[in-house]
Amino acid sequence: MPQDIVFSFFLIFAGALVLATFALYTRQPILVAYIALGAIAGPYGMGWIEHPDELTDMAHIGIIFLLFLLGLDMQPSSLFAVLKKAMSVALLSSLLFFGVGAGVTHLLGYGFMDAIIVGLALMFSSTIIGLKLLPTTVLHHKHSGELMVGLLLIQDMIAILTLILLGVLSGESDQPVWQPFLALPVLAAACYLIVKLILLPLIQRFDRYQEYLFIMAIGWCLAVAEAAAVIGLSEEIGAFIAGVTLATSPIAQFMAISLKPLRDFFLVMFFFTLGAGVNLGMLEEVLVGAVLLAGAVMTLKPLTFRVLLGRFSETPKLAWDVGFRLGQISEFSLLVVFVAIESALLTERASLLVQATAIITFVLSSYIVVFNYPNPIAISDKLRRD
Template structure:
């Protein structure tokens, strides 16, 4: 039975409350509860929510707000400095991850095209997992937070390039491969000018009205996200640029605090939609390959980041920390799988392999971080850092 949106949201948050309570009592990460809930009540489970597409579209807003809040705490000069260091590490690591995914997929008998696309999907790490499990003090005020943001932003650019490449392979690509690299500075310059000559004067004039500042922040975030999408970038990159352009504003921290509950609301939906989208009946067809691919990712990514970051003069402890926090594949990997299947470049079985690998790496990577590194949802008081 197809449900209306109110009933669907009720199921998500009522169910999340029950499973999150159980997860906390059993000392498990609450992210696992949200994913499990999607699998249980989604179309391949009980079926109480037969069409989770609406929830998935809404959940994407949470990622947009997440990147906007990151930008609010990232000064432009600090961002440029960390991008210079992170670019080499991001590019070299992506080559390693592609080679690992491509080679292992071929060993399991998948076609060469399936192996190429799966290899591409393995290159990226999850922005949501990586940054949600990073303490706010580390994310906003320490070098490791800046470094992780830089790595993830460069991976976002590579993901855009990958999506363009898939369009070229199908023969329908109407966007030149250089366009994203030109679009970023144009969007950044435009945002800077609008903030300086329009938004900051408005903020100074109406800074006593908190409701107005809240609406302005949301409107600016979504406007830049939509502008980025129109010129060939992702919503996330547009939202991040929107945040960075406002970072020097005196009310940037107020905006960040105001939007945090809204971000968390939509992120719960993201993890629910992730669990609801997995076809449980077909998992047995890809189970062994998915487990092997996930274990390869979980082992290869921390080691690769550790070696590359240490060679970039980072401390071994920081290099391991970053490596384990980025030791999963990405929500972009799921998008690549969707686009490739829609373009008939990849088999449904290979797409399911990417989805299953994403679930496994999300879950196991969360366990590794929650039980070993400081994070906001740690079950241990010693590791819990907001």
């Protein structure tokens, strides 16, 4: 029987209201409530939503809007400056995380290819967790916010190359490794010209019509995201480029404010589908390994970023802040696992190991940030910053 989309939305948002209320009363991070709801209502829990994968694409739109909003508040000059510093840190840390992930997985008794792919999955930190828990003033107007955006963007590029590599290994992709490096500047230049020659004149002429500007923002974001996917980049990078090229527009802030509720709508769905996708019946098989991997990730990532950023003249306080905010694995890790499973390069047991590690690091990392660093959903009034 086809899944009732209206019932699914009712269950997700009514259930999120109940659990979020409980989370606030018990002083817990709201994100944890959304993940818990997915585990309860999903196919491995009560089974109220049998096919959460049908909601995954819609949930993914929240990530696209998140990156678009980031781009709207980042001037190109600031972006280039921070990427130069973040490049070395992102590359060195990714190599280290890969080695640790592959080594621990191999010691747990998994096969060679399983260890390699789990190592690849552990290289990345979560864009959603990292940026969702940053106060807006830090994200858009402070160096630490720009630095985190730079690190996550470079990790996104590494993730794209990883997905291309997996496609080559499986024989299902003939896309050359160099293609993203050529596609990125071409897409950015094309977007700059379109904004300058077409969108800005339209904005100047019709800036009184707020509905028109709202439609333009969504259309431009999704158009560039799709164009990026076609030429071998990710939708997230395309959305970010769409935002950056519009950042100099006088109505960029209006677009950002207008799209925030839409972004949050889809991000609730993302965390729900994340919780619903975990096979609770098989969890016991990988629980010990997932706890060990999660412990390694949450110990190593903050320490690594502290050391590497410290070597680039960042203050210890800022380096620890960035390190703990990036102390988890990523939604890209889950995509790497999905592609590897589809290509028969990864066993189901290793796939569940990564999924369980993702859930553990998402939840515990959220707790660490919410209770210790300024963030929009802090329980303490002292730490709450919107």
